[in-house]
Amino acid sequence: MNPSLRLQLTGVSKQYPAVRANDRVDLRVKAGEIHAVLGENGAGKSTLMKIIYGAVQPDEGEIRWNGQAVTIASPAQARRLGISMVYQHFSLFDTLTAAENVWLGLDKSLTLPEVVRRIVEVAHTYGLDIEPQRPVHTLSVGERQRVEIVRALLTDPQLLILDEPTSVLTPQAVDKLFVTLRLLAERGCSILYISHKLDEIRSLCQHCTVLRGGKVTGEVDPTRESNASLSRLMIGAEPPQLLHKASQAGAPVLAVQGLSLPRQDQFGVDLEDIAFDVRAGEIVGVAGVSGNGQQELLAALSGEDQRAAPGSITLFGKPIGDHSPRHRRKEGLYFVPEERLGRGAVPTLSLAQNTLLTRTAAVSRSGWVRTRQVAELAEHIIARFQVKAGGPDAAAKSLSGGNLQKFIVGREIDAAPTLLIVSQPTWGVDVGAAALIRGELLALRDAGCALLVVSEELDELFEISDRLIVIAQGRMSPSVPTAEATIERIGVWMSGLWNRESVHAQA
Amino acid sequence: MLRLEARPQPSQAMALVSPLIALVLTALMAAALFAALGKDPGRGLAVFFFEPLNGMRAVSEVLLKATPLITIALGLAVCYRSNVWNIGAEGQVLLGALAGGGVALWLTTQGIVLPKAVAVPLVLAGGVLGGMAWAAITALLRDRFNASEILVSLMLVYVAQQLVNFLVFGPWKDPAGFNFPQTKTFDASTWLPPLLSNTRLHVGIALALVVAAAMWVFMFRTYRGYQLQVGGLAPAAARYAGFSASASLWTALMISGGLAGLAGAMEVAGPLRQLTPHISTGLGFTAIIVCFVGRLHPLGIVLASVLLSMMLIGGELGQSRLGLPNALTGVFQGLLLILLLACDTLIHYRVRLARRIPA
Numbered sequence: 001m002n003p004s005l006r007l008q009l010t011g012v013s014k015q016y017p018a019v020r021a022n023d024r025v026d027l028r029v030k031a032g033e034i035h036a037v038l039g040e041n042g043a044g045k046s047t048l049m050k051i052i053y054g055a056v057q058p059d060e061g062e063i064r065w066n067g068q069a070v071t072i073a074s075p076a077q078a079r080r081l082g083i084s085m086v087y088q089h090f091s092l093f094d095t096l097t098a099a100e101n102v103w104l105g106l107d108k109s110l111t112l113p114e115v116v117r118r119i120v121e122v123a124h125t126y127g128l129d130i131e132p133q134r135p136v137h138t139l140s141v142g143e144r145q146r147v148e149i150v151r152a153l154l155t156d157p158q159l160l161i162l163d164e165p166t167s168v169l170t171p172q173a174v175d176k177l178f179v180t181l182r183l184l185a186e187r188g189c190s191i192l193y194i195s196h197k198l199d200e201i202r203s204l205c206q207h208c209t210v211l212r213g214g215k216v217t218g219e220v221d222p223t224r225e226s227n228a229s230l231s232r233l234m235i236g237a238e239p240p241q242l243l244h245k246a247s248q249a250g251a252p253v254l255a256v257q258g259l260s261l262p263r264q265d266q267f268g269v270d271l272e273d274i275a276f277d278v279r280a281g282e283i284v285g286v287a288g289v290s291g292n293g294q295q296e297l298l299a300a301l302s303g304e305d306q307r308a309a310p311g312s313i314t315l316f317g318k319p320i321g322d323h324s325p326r327h328r329r330k331e332g333l334y335f336v337p338e339e340r341l342g343r344g345a346v347p348t349l350s351l352a353q354n355t356l357l358t359r360t361a362a363v364s365r366s367g368w369v370r371t372r373q374v375a376e377l378a379e380h381i382i383a384r385f386q387v388k389a390g391g392p393d394a395a396a397k398s399l400s401g402g403n404l405q406k407f408i409v410g411r412e413i414d415a416a417p418t419l420l421i422v423s424q425p426t427w428g429v430d431v432g433a434a435a436l437i438r439g440e441l442l443a444l445r446d447a448g449c450a451l452l453v454v455s456e457e458l459d460e461l462f463e464i465s466d467r468l469i470v471i472a473q474g475r476m477s478p479s480v481p482t483a484e485a486t487i488e489r490i491g492v493w494m495s496g497l498w499n500r501e502s503v504h505a506q507a
Numbered sequence: 508m509l510r511l512e513a514r515p516q517p518s519q520a521m522a523l524v525s526p527l528i529a530l531v532l533t534a535l536m537a538a539a540l541f542a543a544l545g546k547d548p549g550r551g552l553a554v555f556f557f558e559p560l561n562g563m564r565a566v567s568e569v570l571l572k573a574t575p576l577i578t579i580a581l582g583l584a585v586c587y588r589s590n591v592w593n594i595g596a597e598g599q600v601l602l603g604a605l606a607g608g609g610v611a612l613w614l615t616t617q618g619i620v621l622p623k624a625v626a627v628p629l630v631l632a633g634g635v636l637g638g639m640a641w642a643a644i645t646a647l648l649r650d651r652f653n654a655s656e657i658l659v660s661l662m663l664v665y666v667a668q669q670l671v672n673f674l675v676f677g678p679w680k681d682p683a684g685f686n687f688p689q690t691k692t693f694d695a696s697t698w699l700p701p702l703l704s705n706t707r708l709h710v711g712i713a714l715a716l717v718v719a720a721a722m723w724v725f726m727f728r729t730y731r732g733y734q735l736q737v738g739g740l741a742p743a744a745a746r747y748a749g750f751s752a753s754a755s756l757w758t759a760l761m762i763s764g765g766l767a768g769l770a771g772a773m774e775v776a777g778p779l780r781q782l783t784p785h786i787s788t789g790l791g792f793t794a795i796i797v798c799f800v801g802r803l804h805p806l807g808i809v810l811a812s813v814l815l816s817m818m819l820i821g822g823e824l825g826q827s828r829l830g831l832p833n834a835l836t837g838v839f840q841g842l843l844l845i846l847l848l849a850c851d852t853l854i855h856y857r858v859r860l861a862r863r864i865p866a
Contacts, residue, residue: 017512017513017514302747303749304746304747324749324751325746325747325748325749326748326749326750327749328749329749335747337747339743342741342743342744343741343743343744343746343747344744344747345744346737346740346741346744347740347741348740349736349737349740353733356730356733357737357744357747357748358748360730363730367729367730367731368728368729368730369728369729369730369733371728
């Protein structure tokens with residue numbers, strides 16, 4: 001037992017009905033250390049954090065806090081011990097101000113003006129600029145995250161847990177966050193940093209515990225490791241390299257011109273005068289922080305939202321803005337949505353039945369379903385895209401996220417589209433499946449299909465796109481060839497600042 | 508503290524056996540109820556579960572009662588699978604009875620005697636249209652104004668009953684009927700042909716079975732049926748696929764309204780042969796239970812209809828032979844549904860005893 005350890009977990013296990021989420025996990029976090037927990041989706045990171053935060057009880061194992069053996073029975077107790085957590089999905093009330101939200105989360109009996117004063121204090125100390133009086137729904141995602149962090153800091157934590165904090169941030173905002181975190185660590189607060197992004201971990205953290213399949217596969221100093229060696233620990237293999245040849249862009253396939261749509265729900269985003277095009281044989285990547293109009297744009301392109309002026313979206317010059325999704329599919333436009341279960345596939349129906357959502361070759365003209373043909377199509381997709389599944393009769397929900405994504409992407413690619421729109425192609429997908437999906441998208445491009453890929457992972461967009469555009473606050477930037485783009489420039493654009501840049505360029 | 512924990516893999520076998528377990532549990536609780544009421548439990552159970560099947564005549568009565576239940580529940584199953592919560596089948600039954608009965612009454616009062624092969628289909632078609640029209644009100648309000656179909660369809664049941672009352676107490680009352688609230692007895696040419704001599708069982712049961720087969724084909728072998736199911740299971744997936752939600756709503760309500768109306772017309776052209784204020788004694792509501800006991804599946808619905816009509820007849824026998832209260836039938840129906848839902852929950856979840864955690 002080491003007294004200088006802030007937190008020590010020994011042999012912690014958690015068994016869920018179907019999986020062993022944590023299997024004899026050891027974790028040692030020193031005081032003032034930024035400690036990374038690295039692992040793929042499903043490696044058991046979230047369960048481990050929930051155990052530390054008291055939201056889940058371990059089946060076995062010991063937790064020591066500042067040298068004392070403790071049982072953390074609830075998040076409230078965790079906070080009393082000095083453990084705070086910032087979740088990946090924020091828990092803020094949109095209609096309240098930042099200060100009111102912070103106030104709600106505090107156990108102590110402070111008045112609102114006192115809370116405001118303390119927020120300003122803490123924000124100033126750590127370089128987190130927030131305006132306490134602004135309602136949360138007017139804040140950007142980065143600002144909301146700062147509110148969450150300030151809320152966590154007001155409890156004077158000795159350990160701060162951050163769950164995938166950068167997935168919603170622009171690269172510049174990530175840099176700012178890192179400055180804050182380093183400052184916090186210098187003042188003695190330990191930080192548990194959960195992520196699957198290798199570059200970030202290598203630049204931020206001094207120590208890294210790697211999880212795979214619920215077990216610890218390594219404890220390393222990430223600054224001395226390469227991406228390849230970390231990746232080996234994380235997935236047991238090096239990530240496959242993609243071959244990205246230059247593209248042969250052909251005639252325009254999709255053209256969007258003057259597309260404006262008012263939001264449909266209160267906290268949505270208005271699309272304003274969107275214009276871009278996608279050509280045959282190229283992949284256009286759409287970068288942007290989530291919640292900046294991606295959902296609204298995709299719904300208008302897919303036909304789930306048919307309010308667009310017909311001429312504002314054209315496919316091969318033909319106006320399709322008011323066509324239904326089925327109608328658009330007949331014209332060659334196929335779409336992979338970001339939600340797999342419930343949108344891209346019906347969870348309780350079989351894979352075979354799920355092919356019928358977008359593939360209707362097995363439906364006769366009079367509306368009969370030829371079940372044999374449906375099953376054959378599912379078998380074909382399973383074989384062609386190496387989907388691990390019980391067969392065409394397996395329910396969609398029985399597949400892992402990566403395999404279901406392979407099936408859904410495969411279903412759309414197999415339709416031989418002329419335009420494929422993909423949202424978050426590899427979200428929550430393991431590295432092997434992600435590489436396969438990206439490879440298939442490139443192969444489809446080389447076969448002459450036009451592709452539009454919307455993703456929050458900048459690395460992914462840089463890897464597969466030929467041109468990049470950025471969406472911010474419902475507006476679309478001009479496009480830039482990927483070869484001429486830099487992460488920094490796209491990051492600035494993600495804050496909506498492309499106009500200023502072009503003015504500078506002219507001046 | 509008890510906690511429900513999802514089972515990793517729900518048992519297929521238990522899913523099939525669960526209605527039977529629920530039935531056995533219902534019977535056990537029924538026996539306890541009989542004992543509490545001071546009746547012999549063995550005798551009580553016999554009245555509910557054996558007497559209704561004792562002899563050809565008794566069986567024919569069970570099947571007669573099952574006929575409208577099957578017909579209504581098949582339509583409701585389409586609705587529920589599409590996530591359209593039509594619970595006003597009772598009103599659609601009444602309107603079907605009024606429309607079908609209206610046709611029969613008009614033929615009768617005009618003295619028009621058509622061949623059975625023409626008159627009966629006319630009456631039944633009238634019933635289907637009547638039920639559809641009543642369901643169309645619900646569909647329209649939901650489609651146009653996003654009104655809850657649960658409330659609208661339920662409220663329309665009471666409107667329908669008042670409409671029946673108005674007609675049989677008023678314009679349609681038999682002038683030679685000693686002021687009883689009832690219409691003339693329809694002309695024999697409009698009656699449904701009997702299936703067995705010396706019983707009241709009519710060809711409706713055969714029609715109901717044909718509809719059951721047709722519904723199976725519709726739900727599981729046609730693209731329209733598939734679209735309805737997707738709309739019910741995952742509305743976002745239906746939108747993504749491009750299936751029209753409003754088309755699904757209308758299809759589901761037209762099918763269930765039409766079938767409920769058909770059941771109503773079969774009741775008046777079958778055993779009743781005239782319109783009275785008491786056309787349907789809650790058939791449209793019992794059919795909801797039938798639907799779920801039958802797992803929203805056509806075959807299950809046929810079996811569950813027979814079971815529930817046994818309980819209905821058992822309830823009537825219990826009143827006359829044992830002096831049991833009328834409410835008992837309703838209690839048993841409720842018990843059966845609740846126990847079935849409990850059994851289903853336990854298939855998907857297991858109960859865990861959780862330690863109470865000090866805060």
